[in-house]
Amino acid sequence: MRALLVEDDETLRHGLATAMRAAGWQVDEAADGREGLYLAEETAPDVAVVDLGLPQMSGMELIAALRGDRRDLPVLILTARDRWQDKVAGLKAGADDYMVKPFHTEELLARLEALVRRAAGWAQPVLDFGALRFEPAAQRVELHGAPVELTSFEYRLLEYLVLRAGQVVSRAELIDRLYDQDFDRDSNTVEVFVGRLRRKLDPEGTLKPIETLRGRGYRFALTPAGGS
Template identity: 65%
Template sequence: MRILLVEDEDELRAQLLAALRGAGYAVDAAAEGKEGFFLGSEVPFDLAVVDLGLPGMSGLEIIGGWREAGVAFPVLILTARGRWQDKVEGLGLGADDYLVKPFHMEELLARIKALLRRAAGRARPRLQFGPVELDTAAQSVSLNGQAVELTAHEYKVLEYLALHAGEVISKTDLAEHIYDQDFDCDSNVIEVFIARLRKKLDPEGSLSPIETLRGRGYRFILAKDA
């Protein structure tokens, strides 16, 4: 999952980058409002974390501008403003949640996970697809109740495909959502991840969980349990 962080406080921005990347997210950061607005308008992020008090362009202006332009990814507000009116205004402009500074990093990460699940239409952290289960909170996978050992990037690819089950996802889209903006990723690397996932999730060749659509991308085709 790829996150945009717009925060002008250098120390806090560095802490947030470390925490988000440590949690397995690809993160792009901006220290100024106009840059953040541009990135969010041009890059297909899965979520944005936006401070309200920014130089150049306020967080409220950024959120309002994105929503007017049809940018739909979830937005989590960070603010030092404790007034309820500021929270109401931010939510009214299209933000999805907010945290008041100072905050606990664990709460921020929990709220981000919840927003990403909600955006994908999933209410619970555990996703069951027949014999395959993903625990998005623990970032773990099991097959018929047995743990499946995945690398960090293999998990990221599988989680993104599973959260968009039934949709065709191109190699480019996968690369953009699992790597930071400045990472140069050969699309063949994605093919390697897909091949490894197929072997680990379908060792007997009976499930075929990931479909390849030539020239278009991949699709996770296991049905989600009710």
């Protein structure tokens, strides 16, 4: 998943970004509100972490702008303001969650995972597709109860498809989720990783979890256990 982190404290921003990347996130960093808004428009993040006390454009103003452009983008406020009035103001401005500094990084990561799941329409921490089970918080995938070993790129691609199950995702969109902005991208990489995923998730060729729609992209085709 791709996160936008807007925080003017350089030490905190870099430390949190490092922890998020270690947990499998792609992170775009901004030190002020205007840069944060620009990155949001350029990178289409899956979630945003916004400090309230930002230069150039306040956190409240940034959230309002994000809500105007992308109403479905989950936003978590990160701030040193702990008065309940500030929390209410942040939530009314359009934030989905609120954390006060200092905080535990593990809790923030768990909240971000939950925000992304809910935005995708998944309330439960485990996504159950019958033979295939997917646990985003633990980055765990199981096939018939046995763990499936995936590389970081394979996992990242699968996670993006699963959280958009039933939707067509273009190759360009997947490339954005595989690589950082400054990485030399290879347009054939997606096909390679999709092929690997199919072999690992469907070794007998019976589940067919990932469909290719020629000229359009890919779609995770399995339906939730108990779903229609």
